[in-house]
Amino acid sequence: MRYSLLSKKLTAVVFMAAGILSAQDHGAQEVETGAHDLKTEIKEYIGHHLLDSHDFNLYSYTTDAGEHKYIGFPLPVILWDNGLKVFSSSKLKHGEGVAEADGNYYTLYHNKIYKTDAEGTINFGAHHGEETHEEDAFGENLVVDDAHPTNVKPLDFSITKNVVFIMLVGLLMFFMFRGVANNYKKNSLPKGIGRVLEPLVLFVRDEIAIPNIGEHKYKRYMSYLLTVFFFVWIINLLGLTPLGVNVTNNIAVTFALALITYLITTFSGNKNYWKHIFWMPGVPAPMKIILAPIELLGTFIKPFSLMIRLYANITAGHVVLMSIIGLMFIFKNWIGSPLSFVLAFALSLLELLVAALQAYIFTMLSALYFGMAVEEDHH
Amino acid sequence: MDKLIEQFSFGLFFWQLLLFVGLLLLLRKYAWKPILGAVEKREEGIKDALEAAEAAKKEMQNVTADSEKLLKEAKAERDVLLKEAREIKESIISEAKEQAQVEGDKMIKQAQAAIEAEKKAAVADIKTQVANLSVEIAEKIIKEELSDNKKQQKLVEDMLGDIKLN
Numbered sequence: 001m002r003y004s005l006l007s008k009k010l011t012a013v014v015f016m017a018a019g020i021l022s023a024q025d026h027g028a029q030e031v032e033t034g035a036h037d038l039k040t041e042i043k044e045y046i047g048h049h050l051l052d053s054h055d056f057n058l059y060s061y062t063t064d065a066g067e068h069k070y071i072g073f074p075l076p077v078i079l080w081d082n083g084l085k086v087f088s089s090s091k092l093k094h095g096e097g098v099a100e101a102d103g104n105y106y107t108l109y110h111n112k113i114y115k116t117d118a119e120g121t122i123n124f125g126a127h128h129g130e131e132t133h134e135e136d137a138f139g140e141n142l143v144v145d146d147a148h149p150t151n152v153k154p155l156d157f158s159i160t161k162n163v164v165f166i167m168l169v170g171l172l173m174f175f176m177f178r179g180v181a182n183n184y185k186k187n188s189l190p191k192g193i194g195r196v197l198e199p200l201v202l203f204v205r206d207e208i209a210i211p212n213i214g215e216h217k218y219k220r221y222m223s224y225l226l227t228v229f230f231f232v233w234i235i236n237l238l239g240l241t242p243l244g245v246n247v248t249n250n251i252a253v254t255f256a257l258a259l260i261t262y263l264i265t266t267f268s269g270n271k272n273y274w275k276h277i278f279w280m281p282g283v284p285a286p287m288k289i290i291l292a293p294i295e296l297l298g299t300f301i302k303p304f305s306l307m308i309r310l311y312a313n314i315t316a317g318h319v320v321l322m323s324i325i326g327l328m329f330i331f332k333n334w335i336g337s338p339l340s341f342v343l344a345f346a347l348s349l350l351e352l353l354v355a356a357l358q359a360y361i362f363t364m365l366s367a368l369y370f371g372m373a374v375e376e377d378h379h
Numbered sequence: 380m381d382k383l384i385e386q387f388s389f390g391l392f393f394w395q396l397l398l399f400v401g402l403l404l405l406l407r408k409y410a411w412k413p414i415l416g417a418v419e420k421r422e423e424g425i426k427d428a429l430e431a432a433e434a435a436k437k438e439m440q441n442v443t444a445d446s447e448k449l450l451k452e453a454k455a456e457r458d459v460l461l462k463e464a465r466e467i468k469e470s471i472i473s474e475a476k477e478q479a480q481v482e483g484d485k486m487i488k489q490a491q492a493a494i495e496a497e498k499k500a501a502v503a504d505i506k507t508q509v510a511n512l513s514v515e516i517a518e519k520i521i522k523e524e525l526s527d528n529k530k531q532q533k534l535v536e537d538m539l540g541d542i543k544l545n
Contacts, residue, residue, distance in 0.1 A: 052391060078390075112388075156390040163394040170402040177410035184417030188424070201414055222415060223407035231399065251383050252392035256399060 042326035046319060050249055051111045052160045054089040058244070070094060075164060079106065081115065081154035089158070106154070113158070114151035123150045162253070165245045169235050173227075204229050204363060212367035217374045221367065224264060228257060229363040236314060236355030240348060248314045248358070251307065258307035261366040266299070269373040302369055306362055313358050317351045 057072035074090035081104060091099035092108045098120035099106045106113050107120040114122060159167075180194040190198040204226050209218040235247045247253055275281065277295040280288050324347060327340040525531050 051386075052388060156388065157393060158390055159394075160388075160391065162391055163398075166395055166398050170398055173402065174405055174409070177406055177414065181410045181413035181417075184413060188417065188421050198414070198418065201411075202418065205415070219415075223403060223411045226411050227399070227403045227406050231402070250388065250391055251386055252388045253395045255387070256392050256395040259396070260399070 038330055039326075042323070042329065046322045046326070048111075049244060049322060050246060050315060050318060052162045052250060053111055054092060054108065054113070054158055054160055055094065056161050056164060057094075060094075068094065075161065076159045077106075077113065078157040078159065079113065079154040080157060081152075085154070109149055109151075113154060113156050114149055115154055116151060161245060162247045162250060165235065165238060165243075165247050166253075169231060169238065169247075173230055173234065177230075200230075201226060208360075208364050208367045212364070212371040213374065214371060218367075220268070221264070221370050224260070225363050225367055228260075228366065229359050232257070232310065232362055233356055233359035236358060237352070239314065239318065240351055240355060246314070246318055248310055249318060251311050254307040254311040257310070257362070258303040261306060261369060262300070262303035264366075265303070265369045265373045268370060270376075272375060272377040273373045275377075302365075306365055310358050310362055313354060317347075317354050321347050321351060 054077055055070070055072060055074045057070050059072075060068055060070045062068055074088045077085075077087050077089050077092070077099070079085040079101070083102070085101040085104065085106075087099055087101045091097060092106070092113075094108070097107070098116060098118065100118075105116050105118050105120065107116045107122070108114075109122050116122065176193060177197065179192075180190065180197050183191050183194050205218070205222060208229075209222055209225055213221055232248060239246050239248065277299065278292050280291045280295065283291065321344060324340055324344045328337045328344070331337050331340060524534060
């Protein structure tokens with residue numbers, strides 16, 4: 001609550017500052033048109049940031065000749081299109097080129113790979129005119145409507161930027177925690193990073209697993225709870241670094257995590273759990289019939305809410321933070337930009353909290369669902 | 380919702396699921412089990428040590444209580460012994476006194492009896508000596524009297540005269 005109050009106060013300050021700024025603007029017309037372009041650019045940049053990408057870019061710039069230069073490195077593209085197709089994402093030229101693999105042509109459109117002809121034509125639905133196609137195909141920034149291309153979308157198993165970061169976090173976690181585990185072979189007390197990690201592991205055990213699942217059955221779920229807690233937390237924290245990575249902002253990632261929670265819950269559900277779903281004890285028979293589909297639906301809604309919660313919180317955080325950072329460039333003013341900076345700083349701190357909080361909530365609710373599934377009959 | 384479905388990337392889902400499950404299995408084997416095992420072992424150790432300390436404390440208390448009890452008992456026994464000894468001493472003294480009294484009385488009585496007997500013996504002795512002396516004297520006197528005839532004559536006559544009287 002304290003934090004939301006803080007952010008409200010900061011928002012109020014920004015609005016006041018914006019009022020002062022507009023009053024100061026004499027050449028309003030000129031600034032407005034300039035700001036409009038900038039606003040669009042910022043909006044596009046944020047939209048772009050939220051998407052996954054097929055190559056690892058740290059930043060890009062436009063040369064005087066109007067050519068886009070990208071600093072970073074390409075990643076492998078893996079497609080399943082009547083056989084495995086593997087090529088480097090440098091062939092796609094950030095959506096500006098057509099990649100050829102085994103006689104098939106592919107191009108990027110809104111960060112998704114489509115099968116095209118040799119010229120990289122993207123076909124749209126009926127409401128699009130024939131003339132706009134070519135232009136759209138090469139300039140993704142120009143397309144502002146929600147047109148759906150009718151081109152074939154091959155199954156895309158590319159090692160995208162997000163996949164790279166999932167791998168990195170996996171490696172980091174593996175070496176970090178294996179180091180902690182190996183340390184226990186020599187000493188009974190943690191050393192180095194284990195001093196930080198052990199209390200966190202104990203926190204997951206004592207504050208999340210045991211209270212929700214129970215003293216006797218929590219052990220089976222500890223591996224999953226610990227892995228998901230640290231994975232979500234670390235990957236959320238990495239999302240706050242200037243690397244521009246944003247893994248938990250993908251519905252596919254949160255869906256995968258929620259799916260595992262759902263599967264574990266469903267497969268560890270005991271007789272009592274299913275009885276409470278299909279034949280709720282303690283209510284009249286007609287109510288039982290009404291409750292059964294609701295309860296059954298509830299088993300899907302629970303992991304679904306997990307998926308949406310994590311996705312939405314992280315996405316919202318990134319959008320707001322990036323918008324405020326973008327405000328700095330819109331204000332271009334001695335009072336507005338520092339204010340945006342202060343606000344962005346405060347919000348970053350808040351996001352640090354959110355990163356941990358979302359990991360905690362995801363783990364906590366997963367544990368709660370496992371606890372429900374294994375709860376014994378007390379009636 | 381449409382946008383979410385549109386945004387859903389199957390490839391990313393696939394990799395996330397694969398990598399996450401792989402990570403989960405690896406971490407379970409190489410990290411979580413050893414870490415949790417070590418932590419549990421340590422907690423168990425701490426619990427055991429605390430319990431042992433508690434037990435030792437209790438035992439210590441018991442020992443102290445026991446020794447105090449023993450000390451008390453010993454003290455009580457000593458008191459009893461002392462009291463008994465005093466009683467015995469007193470009874471011995473009083474008994475000795477009584478005995479001495481009785482013995483003294485007895486001795487005094489014996490002495491008195493002896494003295495009485497001695498006295499009697501002495502009196503008897505004196506009597507016999509007096510009798511002997513008297514006889515001797517009488518003898519001497521008679522011898523004297525009878526030394527000449529006249530006197531003997533006279534005596535016979537006196538005696539005869541006495542008999543006549545009778």
